[in-house]
Amino acid sequence: MHLSPPVEPMLARSVTALPSPGxxxxxxxxxxxxxxxxxxxxxxxxxxxxxxxxxxxxxxxxxxxxxxxxxxxxxxxxxxxxxxxxxxxxxxxxxxxxxxxxxxxxxxxxxxxxxxxxxxxxxxxxxxxxxxxxxxxxxxxxxxxxxxxxxxxxxxxxxxxxxxxxxxxxxxxxxxxxxxxxxxxxxxxxxxxxxxxxxxTRTTAEAIIGAVTGAVHAPRSLLFGRLDPAGRLRLIGRSTPLSRPAATELGAVLRPAGPEHPWYGRRFPAGWGTTEPLVFHPVVPDLVAEIDADTAVDLGTFRHPVRYLRLRDDMTPGDV
CATH class of the missing domain: 3.30.470.30 (DNA ligase/mRNA capping enzyme)
Structure with a gap:
């Protein structure tokens, strides 16, 4: 055999749509x-x-x-x-x-x-x-x-x-x-x-906004949760960086939460496969967002960052 390990595999770059016929x-x-x-x-x-x-x-x-x-x-x-x-x-x-x-x-x-x-x-x-x-x-x-x-x-x-x-x-x-x-x-x-x-493959879903990175009045990204059968808020994923219009919209309606928040004092990793802690600020978990996500889900948690789409004013956290 001529090849021996390690051999670098050929890689791929991500796209958001099928390419036009060429x-x-x-x-x-x-x-x-x-x-x-x-x-x-x-x-x-x-x-x-x-x-x-x-x-x-x-x-x-x-x-x-x-x-x-x-x-x-x-x-x-x-x-x-x-x-x-x-x-x-x-x-x-x-x-x-x-x-x-x-x-x-x-x-x-x-x-x-x-x-x-x-x-x-x-x-x-x-x-x-x-x-x-x-x-x-x-x-x-x-x-x-x-x-x-x-x-x-x-x-x-x-x-x-x-x-x-x-x-x-x-x-x-x-x-x-x-x-x-x-x-x-x-x-x-x-x-x-x-x-x-x-x-x-991508799909849309709903999630509760439970925390932010950056300032509450000027969030950089969102941490999303869903209620488990016992009614506890469980982390399910984190968003990609917010656009400026989205950050402005959310900064006007999000409210900081205190020790009563279920994530207060918790430690979450800054990224997949790392133990470095994420710096975040809990917010009152009363707003529901529509998100765009891929289908890589492990035990109810999105493995890759999801994209914030919009607030769902027609839904309450109990609906999620």
Whole structure:
């Protein structure tokens, strides 16, 4: 095998709409909600994360599948865990923390799968300079010739924009498909470059404004909550930076809250995957906002920042 870990994966930049038809054909793929991995198969199997870390100890069943493939190859894939007929990112995160006997047990109870969408090398031939449609053909041949089954899966792909639009239905988002990857059919694999496009499925929802960053009279962003079955306000997400008109509108109606606020004295992380505390100011949780969000939700919490759209004066916190 010519390639060896770590290999930088090719990346994508986010877009907000499907591109207009162009002179070059494009291919659309479902974007599964998981961990990006490069899988090195053969006698020296290796499971590489997007940032180059070795995920093999946490997912021993995947390492065994890579060793047993019977062909030396390097494939690009999304590592996922299925639970209750959907892709469960939270379960995947929990599994990534286990090692040894706990990892083996988790592999039996919640086995991981690989949704593969590209191949960089196979049987000693590096394919990165081949156009994407040829690499896809090699990947499909690999699946057909080896009759691959779980944990291996082939990512759905289409050249039909109408079919791709159906994959943006929120029902797919509820199943763990968070959007589309849009790729030039003739493009080569360029490690580290953002040569692909990513379009996330989005939906609107309602949430209670529970706190702000910045000053209450001039908020920079919002912290949103919803009431749980016991009536307690639970944090569900944070907004992107507010526009100046939105900050002016909200600054005129938001009111600072004191120790009676359920989030008073609480500590929330400043961002996903960090322990740095967020500086925020609780506000009286009596205003409901309409938000625009993607479908990446973990245990009721939006994993990515949401966008504030407008106040919902027709709704009360009890409606959320």
């Amino acid at each position: 002179a070059r054909p494009v291919l659309f793929e479902q974007k599964a909600d998981g961990f990006r991995v490069l899988v090195f198969t053969g006698p020296k199997p290796y499971l590489q994360s997007r940032r180059g870390a070795d995920l093999g100890p946490a997912f021993p069943e995947i390492v065994r599948a890579a060793a047993a493939l019977g062909v030396e190859a390097v494939v690009d894939a999304e590592l996922v865990v299925l639970h209750d007929n959907r892709l469960d990112f939270t379960a995947l995160q929990h599994r990534a923390r286990f090692r040894g006997a706990r990892a083996e047990r988790a592999g039996r109870e919640q086995p991981a799968h690989l949704i593969t969408f590209d191949v960089l090398e196979v049987t000693g031939t590096v394919l990165m300079d081949q156009p994407l449609h040829q690499r896809r053909g090699e990947l499909e041949n690999l699946f057909a010739s080896l009759a691959l089954a779980a944990p291996w899966a082939l990512c759905p792909q289409t050249a039909d924009a109408a079919t791709a639009r159906t994959w943006l239905d929120p029902a797919w988002g509820a199943a763990g498909v968070e959007g589309l990857m849009i790729k030039d059919s003739g493009s080569r694999y360029r490690p580290g470059e953002r040569g692909w496009l990513k379009l996330r």
